Amino acid sequence: MLVPMAKVRILGRRFAADAVLGELQRLGLVQLADARGAHALDGLDGAEVRSARRDELAAARAQTEKLLGELADGSRSAAVVEPLPRPLDVPELRLRLDRLTAGADRIRRRLDALRDERLVLPRILEPLRLLLSLVPVLATLDVEKLRQIGLATAVVVLNTDEERLVDALRAELVAELGTRFELASTRVEEGAMGCLVVFPAESSDMVHSVLGGSAIRSVSLPERFEGLSLNATVEAMRNRLDQIPAEMGEAEAERRSLLRPEAAWLAAAHTTILAELELLAATDELGATERTFLAEGWVPRTRVDELRAELGRRFGSEVLVADSRTSPYDPQAPVLMRNRRLARPFESLVRFLELPRAGSVDPTLLMAILLPLMFGAMVGDVGYGTLLLVLAILAGRKLAARAAGTPEIAGLVRVLLLGAAWSIVFGLLYGEVFGDLGTRFLGDWALWKERPSAAALQPLLLFAVAIGAAHVLLGLGLGAWQAMRFREYRVMLEKLGAIAALAGLSALAGRMLGGLPAGAVTPAVVLTAAGLLLVMSLHGALGVTTGALDVLGRIGNILSYLRIAAVGLASAHLANVANELGSVGPIWIGILVATFFHALNLALAAFSPMIQSLRLQYVEFFGAFFVGGGRPFTPFGQNPTRHLQSTS
């Protein structure tokens, strides 16, 4: 359910405003709204001072965020951080942060340089290595020896696979140098030709201008490798590449030794900065008159008295809390979902789509009941259900032990757990244990019908459609009730019309299948026609078309539940195929083959029915009533990042 919210106004003496805000932040009960703007009031004095402090704190926050980000190495613990004493001494805080930031920046630059070197060196090394074999004598001469004999070298990479570009380069060099150069080339990688040019040292400028073309990548050696022979350069580069990981490890260790001792302080500083920034923002939202201040905000209705009592205890009659008695369906109200423990993990699955609008129907409980049921109806196998149950229990324990994972994952694990239980129940109805393995040993033991049999197809399809009709009609009923509460009577009548039309059509289908007496036909036709006419009349001038399409869409929604039968049948047939293949050939090969196919089917059984049942909830069920667009309830003083985890 959605917790009903009350809009409260808190009035008090102007001089007590800071203290009241501090208390509200400590209590963490109220989501503050902009009282100053809403009532066209003046703000509290000191806006410029607050603005300057906010700038200082924002800069400090950026530093703590960056430093905490550098500590994010997976070694976090779940300890709650105690904030620093307030108000923060910002200059002192910045001094300490600047020292840490300078150290961390220096290490980061070193790490970046090492990473660059690790990326760049192989790109130079590879062409050089391949070119060495083309000029074995030259490769042994260092720069000094080359200079003594009046020669210089240049290595370039052409971004092409085509030999004719090498020939073109050679022709250009011939035009400038005649025969006074040597050019060796080889393919160094896909789309790149490496070239080594040996030329008279006095022609260096001219050669480099020829080599400066757009399709040419010059390979300039890093400083540390200058002056070596080509052979020595390649060897030195290889050694350097071997050294880089160790140097990176040293830099990481240095960073850890710099930041880890400060981790708890950093987390505490960050928490305190956020709290101060939150307080400054809240102060700006207060309205003020000459002698009083006004704060406005939202509180869970059940906690208004608690708020009043807490402020009364601290400030006595100096502060007044007034409930402004807004409508419980006020769309401006923030939304807080609170459901029973069993259904709580499903809240995240509802939020995953969208947060419901304030005052609307919270579908969490219904989703907690129906989503696993549909999952189970699709899987419907005692063997798979048992395995999924074990997997879900193990996954749940692992999540609980690590106190990690997103709420969505926790929700999916709960769906898997409950869905596995329902799978066992439906498995008993369908008589399936790893497909027809149970039937092979025990004979026909299904409590209802064996799914893959021809006789079961029609009842299975009807069962799926019946679930769909009930689910969609339930959604439409909720939609009509909700529209009535929102005083949207047109929407309400539209939903009621659709319910009538679908109920009438369901009755007619029941009659066609022989489930209802002949006397039911006339009321069913009347109900269908009345519902259809009601929907059409509410759709205006184009109602004949759009109204009919609306009802047709609902019928499509109901038929969409046939996927319960379709996905289930596919799973059952695949299990039977696994058993059939397992019975061919020697028994040990059979067991291996059957195990492989059952494992594949189990993986599909965990994934596909989950997606399909979620879709049935989101599209077909929610589509009948769900109104999204809610704003989450974020009370002042309960900043989500307030309880930062410390690093160890």
Place this chain on the structure above:
Amino acid sequence: METGLIAIGAGLAIGLSALATGYAQARIGAASMGLIAEKPELAGRAILLVAIPETLVILGFAVAAMIIVLL
């Protein structure tokens, strides 16, 4: 012969609708990935949009099942 034609009809009903669903989901899926890259908070909506064309293949399944059951 008649059984064969029934089977072909049922196969066409589900096969063609599956192709249509695949085509629609490919287009919507590609657009959804772009949407999620820009606005990750709309992932739920994106999944919902990708799931919508599946009704086509389910209706194809319904028609195939009716062909098999009723003929």
